[in-house]
Amino acid sequence: MAATKTQAFILKTQDYRDTSILGHFYTREYGKIRGIIKGVRDARSRYGSTLEPFSLNEILFYKRRRGGDLHQVTQVDLVTLFPGVREDLERLATASYFVELLNELVEVEDPSPALFDLLNDSILFLAGGASPKRSARIFEIKLLELLGLLPEIGACVICRAPKPDPVYFNIGIGGIVCAACRSARARESAFPVSKGTLQFLRHVLRSKPADLQNVKVSQEVGEGLEKILRRFVDYHLSHKLKSVIFLEKMGYN
Ligand SMILES: [Zn+2]
Structure with missing residues (x-):
């Protein structure tokens, strides 16, 4: 079995059997991988990382040859904990939301370097003081x-x-509807959305993440976006995320 070294964000960890930990990692080359870190609860000091969610690490893992997707992780060395993000509760909860959401929505071993870069850029935005x-x-x-x-x-x-103008958003149908269609078919769950909110959405789609760090958003557009995106993301999840419950409880969301 060849050992593979790669950079990996920690998405989630959970206890596994008596002394081990099962980690969910997001890597640039392999996408999400799941690996067992043996004996770590007895001897955390053997590893150069505390395995905190959204920390970036260099890991060494042995790919399981056949069957299953649980690999063996033998080395975890911390690259960065993003200390600037952890010092602030809202930033910490937001970065926790990024990894929890990513973990819920991606399949294992379906690599996307663009997703890895998006996570990295988004955590760096938080570290750099973006809202x-x-x-x-x-x-x-x-x-x-x-x-x-x-x-x-x-x-x-x-x-x-x-x-269309005026324009409404319908979560179940998965997009915007015009006034006539809203009256005819989609009335129950359609709510109005401003042109500014849709313009901002289109602007984000056209731009590279790195160019959006300092983009300005009015309060009205910010609230409109939150309404659409939070509901739409929830629609794709089977349960409410812990980080979202926390953000709401703290009044951040
Ligand atoms: Zn229509």
Whole structure:
């Protein structure tokens, strides 16, 4: 078995059997991988990392040859804990949300260097002082885009009328609807959305993550985006994320 060395974000860890830990990692080359770190609860000092969520590490793992997706991780060396993010509760909770959401929405071993870079950039935004809310919205938009889950925002989902005005958003149908279609079919769960909110969404989609660190958002657009994206993300999840419950409880979300 060849050993593989790679950079990996910790998405989640849980106890495994008596002394080991099962880690979910996000790597650039292999996507999400799951690995057993043996004996770590007895001898954390053997590893150069405390395995904190969203820390970046260099890991050495042995790929399981056949069957199953639990690999053996023999080395975990910390690259960075992103200390600037951990010093602030809202930033820490937001970065925890990034890794929890990514872990829920991606399949194992389906590599996407763009997703790895998005996670890295988004945590760096938080470390660099960008607004946690804005960073979360950009992360959600880019994540949904990369996973092919983005709602239709260019034309009415039902009649295909381009850029309808007024415009409503329907979570279940997965995009915007015009006034006529809303009255006819989609009334129950459609809510109004501003043109500014849709313009911002389109702007984020056209831009590279690195160019969005200092993008400005009005309060109205920020609230509109949060309403669409939070509901749309929840729609794709089977349960409410712990980090979201925490952000709401603290009044951050
Ligand atoms: Zn329509």
